[in-house]
Amino acid sequence: NMATDASILLVLAVGGTYVILTGGIDLSINGVLVFSGVIAAQAMVWTGGDNPPTLLVGLVFAMLAGAAWGAVNGFLIAKARIPALIVTLGTMGMSLGSALLITRGIDISDVPDSLVVGIGSGRLMGVPVLVIVTAVIVIAGGLVLAYTRFGRYTYAVGSSPEACRRASINVAGHLLKVYLLAGVLSGVAGYLSLARFATTTLSGHTTDNLQVIAGIVIGGTSLFGGSGGMFGTVVGIIIPVVLLNGFVVLGLPPFWQQVAVGAVLIGAVYFDQLRRRLRDR
Secondary structure, three states: OHHHHHHHHHHHHHHHHHHHHOOOOOOOHHHHHHHHHHHHHHHHHHHOOOOHHHHHHHHHHHHHHHHHHHHHHHHHHHHOOOOHHHHHHHHHHHHHHHHHHHHOOOOOOOOOHHHHHHHHOOEEOOEEHHHHHHHHHHHHHHHHHHHOHHHHHHHHHHHOHHHHHHOOOOHHHHHHHHHHHHHHHHHHHHHHHHHHHOOOOOOOOOOHHHHHHHHHHHOOOOOOOOOOOHHHHHHHHHHHHHHHHHHHHHOOOOOHHHHHHHHHHHHHHHHHHHHHHHHHO
16 A cells, blocks of 8 residues: 555656756756646546546556646756756646646646556455556666666766766756656556546646655765666655554654654754765865
8 A cells, every 4th residue: 555655756756866866956847747737637538438548548648748848847957057946946836726727726626437447456466466567667767877888977967067067968858858757657647647636636636746856866876866776766765654554553643754754854854964965175
């Protein structure tokens, strides 16, 4: 159950890890998730039917919607050189607002049953399909980060953008690709959310960006970029989920989760800064 609870956050965190490793931040992931879910639901309704082609259409439209917002983020940050915090804060509001405008604030629940039964609650050899899909994405993201040029450039850009420019690395182009990747994965997360909850859950992802960023930082990825990894992100994302389940078992209000995660996030950033200062000495 905890793995299923963490699955959508982990998909978001894969893209978020790349972004934070470059020294950036993406606050728009929850808005892009909701918008992509709305677009996917609308596309499947327009297509009609309850068959694999319809599900594929929904996935493609969700990824395209996420890619569009990721491209906007990447262009404004890399080319227009607007701070990532401001850009992604703005696109978070724009994407959420656009989703509400399209749906008029009413959740879309008319999604194919095969999506919900086959992916949202389906199992393969006893393992939830959501967990399997998430594991594939996390492993692929980790391998690309650890063993490819794209991954090395991500670390390098986060460590020293100026050194990368002097080494003839296209820093702006790489940042654009990283934010595009984060957008596409937010689109995939929106599609998986649609499969799991059988509705667009317009108001159900308000703290996803906080939980994802907190999990990435708790997992050891520096907010200043250049250090971290995918394994740490997985551990960091699971911690808030374990906290929430623990609070339920202990009979505590689940709202304490946000308090605990916020406190742990501040502590993680403080110790990261302390470690950097000691290293610089």
